[in-house]
Amino acid sequence: xxxxxxxxxxxxxxxxxxxxxxxxxxxxxxxxxxxxxxxxxxxxxxxxxxxxxxxxxxxxxxxxxxxxxxxxxxxxxxxxxxxxxxxxxxxxxxxxxxxxxxxxxxxxxxxxxxxxxxxxxxxxxxxxxxxxxxxxxxxxxxxxxxxxxxxxxxxxxxxxxxxxxxxxxxxxxxxxxxxxxxxxxxxxxxxxxxxxxxxxxxxxxxxxxxxxxxxxxxxxxxxxxxxxxxxxxxxxxxxxxxxxxxxxxxxxxxxxxxxxxxxxxxxxxxxxxxxxxxxxxxxxxxxxxxxxxxxxxxxxxxxxxxxxxxxx
Amino acid sequence: xxxxxxxxxxxxxxxxxxxxxxxxxxxxxxxxxxxxxxxxxxxxxxxxxxxxxxxxxxxxxxxxxxxxxxxxxxxxxxxxxxxxxxxxxxxxxxxxxxxxxxxxxxxxxxxxxxxxxxxxxxxxxxxxxxxxxxxxxxxxxxxxxxxxxxxxxxxxxxxxxxxxxxxxxxxxxxxxxxxxxxxxxxxxxxxxxxxxxxxxxxxxxxxxxxxxxxxxxxxxxxxxxxxxxxxxxxxxxxxxxxxxxxxxxxxxxxxxxxxxxxxxxxxxxxxxxxxxxxxxxxxxxxxxxxxxxxxxxxxxxxxxxxxxxxxxxxxxxxxxxxxxx
Amino acid sequence: xxxxxxxxxxxxxxxxxxxxxxxxxxxxxxxxxxxxxxxxxxxxxxxxxxxxxxxxxxxxxxxxxxxxxxxxxxxxxxxxxxxxxxxxxxxxxxxxxxxxxxxxxxxxxxxxxxxxxxxxxxxxxxxxxxxxxxxxxxxxxxxxxxxxxxxxxxxxxxxxxxxxxxxxxxxxxxxxxxxxxxxxxxxxxxxxxxxxxxxxxxxxxxxxxxxxxxxxxxxxxxxxxxxxxxxxxxxxxxxxxxxxxxxxxxxxxxxxxxxxxxxxxxxxxxxxxxxxxxxxxxxxxxxxxxxxxxxxxxxxxxxxxx
Numbered sequence: 001x002x003x004x005x006x007x008x009x010x011x012x013x014x015x016x017x018x019x020x021x022x023x024x025x026x027x028x029x030x031x032x033x034x035x036x037x038x039x040x041x042x043x044x045x046x047x048x049x050x051x052x053x054x055x056x057x058x059x060x061x062x063x064x065x066x067x068x069x070x071x072x073x074x075x076x077x078x079x080x081x082x083x084x085x086x087x088x089x090x091x092x093x094x095x096x097x098x099x100x101x102x103x104x105x106x107x108x109x110x111x112x113x114x115x116x117x118x119x120x121x122x123x124x125x126x127x128x129x130x131x132x133x134x135x136x137x138x139x140x141x142x143x144x145x146x147x148x149x150x151x152x153x154x155x156x157x158x159x160x161x162x163x164x165x166x167x168x169x170x171x172x173x174x175x176x177x178x179x180x181x182x183x184x185x186x187x188x189x190x191x192x193x194x195x196x197x198x199x200x201x202x203x204x205x206x207x208x209x210x211x212x213x214x215x216x217x218x219x220x221x222x223x224x225x226x227x228x229x230x231x232x233x234x235x236x237x238x239x240x241x242x243x244x245x246x247x248x249x250x251x252x253x254x255x256x257x258x259x260x261x262x263x264x265x266x267x268x269x270x271x272x273x274x275x276x277x278x279x280x281x282x283x284x285x286x287x288x289x290x291x292x293x294x295x296x297x298x299x300x301x302x303x304x305x306x307x308x309x310x311x312x
Numbered sequence: 313x314x315x316x317x318x319x320x321x322x323x324x325x326x327x328x329x330x331x332x333x334x335x336x337x338x339x340x341x342x343x344x345x346x347x348x349x350x351x352x353x354x355x356x357x358x359x360x361x362x363x364x365x366x367x368x369x370x371x372x373x374x375x376x377x378x379x380x381x382x383x384x385x386x387x388x389x390x391x392x393x394x395x396x397x398x399x400x401x402x403x404x405x406x407x408x409x410x411x412x413x414x415x416x417x418x419x420x421x422x423x424x425x426x427x428x429x430x431x432x433x434x435x436x437x438x439x440x441x442x443x444x445x446x447x448x449x450x451x452x453x454x455x456x457x458x459x460x461x462x463x464x465x466x467x468x469x470x471x472x473x474x475x476x477x478x479x480x481x482x483x484x485x486x487x488x489x490x491x492x493x494x495x496x497x498x499x500x501x502x503x504x505x506x507x508x509x510x511x512x513x514x515x516x517x518x519x520x521x522x523x524x525x526x527x528x529x530x531x532x533x534x535x536x537x538x539x540x541x542x543x544x545x546x547x548x549x550x551x552x553x554x555x556x557x558x559x560x561x562x563x564x565x566x567x568x569x570x571x572x573x574x575x576x577x578x579x580x581x582x583x584x585x586x587x588x589x590x591x592x593x594x595x596x597x598x599x600x601x602x603x604x605x606x607x608x609x610x611x612x613x614x615x616x617x618x619x620x621x622x623x624x625x626x627x628x629x630x631x632x633x634x635x636x637x
Numbered sequence: 638x639x640x641x642x643x644x645x646x647x648x649x650x651x652x653x654x655x656x657x658x659x660x661x662x663x664x665x666x667x668x669x670x671x672x673x674x675x676x677x678x679x680x681x682x683x684x685x686x687x688x689x690x691x692x693x694x695x696x697x698x699x700x701x702x703x704x705x706x707x708x709x710x711x712x713x714x715x716x717x718x719x720x721x722x723x724x725x726x727x728x729x730x731x732x733x734x735x736x737x738x739x740x741x742x743x744x745x746x747x748x749x750x751x752x753x754x755x756x757x758x759x760x761x762x763x764x765x766x767x768x769x770x771x772x773x774x775x776x777x778x779x780x781x782x783x784x785x786x787x788x789x790x791x792x793x794x795x796x797x798x799x800x801x802x803x804x805x806x807x808x809x810x811x812x813x814x815x816x817x818x819x820x821x822x823x824x825x826x827x828x829x830x831x832x833x834x835x836x837x838x839x840x841x842x843x844x845x846x847x848x849x850x851x852x853x854x855x856x857x858x859x860x861x862x863x864x865x866x867x868x869x870x871x872x873x874x875x876x877x878x879x880x881x882x883x884x885x886x887x888x889x890x891x892x893x894x895x896x897x898x899x900x901x902x903x904x905x906x907x908x909x910x911x912x913x914x915x916x917x918x919x920x921x922x923x924x925x926x927x928x929x930x931x932x933x934x935x936x937x938x939x940x941x942x943x
Contacts, residue, residue: 146648146651146652146655147655149648149651149652149655151655151659157880157881157883158880158881158883158898158913158914158917159914159918161883161898161902161910161914162660162663162910162911162914163663165901165902165905165907165910166663166664166907238776238777242779245779246779246781246883246884249781249884250883250884250887250899250902251902251903252902265781265782265785268785269785269888272785272788272789272793273793275789275793275794277789280782280785280786280789281786281789283782284778284779284782284785284786287779287782288774288777288778288779288782291776291777291778291779292773292774292777295773295776295777296773330761370846372842372845372846375761400848400849400850401848402848403845403846403847403848404846404847404848404849405848408846408847409843409846411839411842411843411846413839416838416839416840417839417840417842417843418840418843419840419844419858419862420840420862420936420937420938421861421862421936421937422858430844430847430849431847431848434847434848434849435848466937466938468937468938479843482843482847
């Protein structure tokens, strides 16, 4: 027979293509992995942090326009590559003459802040409740689970709208609201994990050793579910971005004139009839891009962190 | 002598990773013969290639696997060259299989009657009353009481033993020539196992059914089989009649396997096990695959893969120790 | 099966109770119920009367009881804008939303499920990759943006379809597609993964061993098993679609409850907003219950189970 450990596929019964060359394998690995998503999200963070330097008309008063203030004589200018467009306004202007590109750039800051903060809040609440519910069990568990079930029954967006309608609209209220609306997913999933972790030997040993419940939950249980929690969080990121955009679109999220993308979409409605497509298309594209990147990253992370799902 | 029912010659089934870069030689040059009415036991550890061999016979391999070499002569025809359509006609009618876990093998959404009816409808074109009668007959044949009632029931309403018997009934429904049983008793209670095995033997005697019995349980082999094949790392390292395997094992692995079975009369305190681990098939050792764990390994064993040597009548082994004897 | 049904009913009931408590508490924490429920132009006496009516001078428990009894009777207060009981208003608008949601759900099922099944059967081929990409895009696109894009292309530019309003088939296409796309993608994903899981199971193996044709294996065995979670999900989606239609309905001026909610928000008509949310929740609980019961009927393990 033969004694070489790995047969190049070309030797086998014929039908298989030869091994792809080194560079092609590298390219597949790079594109297939989280590179693009990380790139997009990294770009987002970069833009958000350095908005003041990147935006044509930043807040810091170096020009007479800002993301929130423009001049009416510049209103509804199309992107610069179109007929009436001007090079000062690369992607065009909105109904108040504000530069779209600048607003998009600053909008990234808002989206990022709100999304990350909301995910953190919902993650903390959900994880805490999940751990408590799973570990302590008994009536605590029952109460939390019923609460989760009925909370899940509330349509998240509508619920968020309700809450937002009641409070004053501003960024941090939105963060809290979104956090409060979206914690249930974490609680459910993590509780399941905690339940199985409870039976592990090292937990039992800790109990026998006399550790307090709080200590066990903090030092033993939590690090082990942190993985799943992070996976959930990355998956939720996209959801939250859309939720915030929806709220802002409806006027109960980040308040106008702040340049949140959802707000921009709402402003864009007025321009639809006149065919001013750039007010709507660009903010929407940004949202789609960010959500895609976040979900792709979340998916990749989920597969990566679960050895069972990884292919050999 | 009559033509053997099944003759497998140098079967090779390999698994290919997605990019075609890695190859696992799950079945590497396996040959054996089976006559009508005989039972062949295939023994080996998990991952030795037993199941892949049986799936290769049926040509039901997952997309990552291919038969890359060898021939499978069944009733005078080479199964490797047959089209999918032709194979489908054989499957379920001439050539069938029983799987390990009966709860998983039966579709939870269909009645027992429906599941037994399927192969009969397709291969024997039975309908209506005749079909129902045949189903009841089959259920009686596997000793399931009140078949008229059972017909309409669902898998989850039955016990594990009953389910496995139903799987058996499905298997023999079209009176096949060859039945492959892949660890059929592993998921049954010990008490039920014996009953089931007796049932299988009974059926076999009534209908001259040939069986391939895949198991890792040597005890079952002793009870049920006429011939035995021992597999290791995708190769058939020894094959012989059952008595010979137990009394005069030739291959060191076979010896080790037999030694590892605890006997009632054994007074020693520790259970004996074979040292080492089964080889990683993505990176198998050079030469004879058993050499890292073989107490009698020589230099040659590490370099060259041994071919089959004859040890006695119908007794073959792949081991350099038997060269030229 | 009896036990299963009873348990489900019980859970639904508890969910309803918890829903009402949640709303009750939320309102009290985040705002002043009187200010919210009262007409903007109300005078002090009106406010006082409202206070008494809501029971704000009594204990929380009593307030809750009042709240809950009102809800049970369908008294959600009066709309400021329309000056009729909100419940009536809601019921007037409901049919239009059901229509739209039905259309969206139909699209999501007819497009999504077959695509998902195909992708699973032809896994790792270009069709599968295409479906993957489509799925990702669909889930990432906010429905309102899609609606706007559709409007731009088909109504403003090409002028094939009317921009807004309701009444004819032409009117319903764009909003239904905009609303349904996300769910098409979700259904497709779920159908694909459910199908893949089923295709890997032992009974499918056995079906092939029996010699069934591939078509039979897939359509008869795999499909029936895979379709259960998928249909369940698709049906639960109905309530989600209904409730998520706020934005799409407002963009396309579709006279449903979503638009009602939007109007309520823009005109600070709180009773309308509260009622929409509560009734939305009730609907979801109700639909979930129905789906659970349907499940009990389809899956013989539950129907004849122990």
